[in-house]
Amino acid sequence: SLADSVDYPSVVECVRRTVANTRYNLIESLAEKIAQDLLLNFGKVHGVELQLRKLLCEKNFGLSKIAVKINRHRQ
Numbered sequence: 001s002l003a004d005s006v007d008y009p010s011v012v013e014c015v016r017r018t019v020a021n022t023r024y025n026l027i028e029s030l031a032e033k034i035a036q037d038l039l040l041n042f043g044k045v046h047g048v049e050l051q052l053r054k055l056l057c058e059k060n061f062g063l064s065k066i067a068v069k070i071n072r073h074r075q
Helices: 008-021 027-041
Strands: 047-055 065-073
Touching: 008 027, 027 047, 027 065
Parallel strands: none
Antiparallel strands: 047 065
16 A cells, blocks of 8 residues: 555655764664664654665775675564
8 A cells, every 4th residue: 555655755865864974884873773763763764674785895804795684674
């Protein structure tokens, strides 16, 4: 039902604000903050599965990217 859906442009804007407002040393910390903000700001969202990837210069650890994936649910 359309009434049960989430406004995805608003979700994207929420994520953009979260990323822009603070610097994070760990992508795990950023992923946690994004998940918290989505659960806080979107009452229709009962759970979040989030995968966050960071592109790297290949000279860093010989990797081109690293990623973290988390699942968080409203309590």
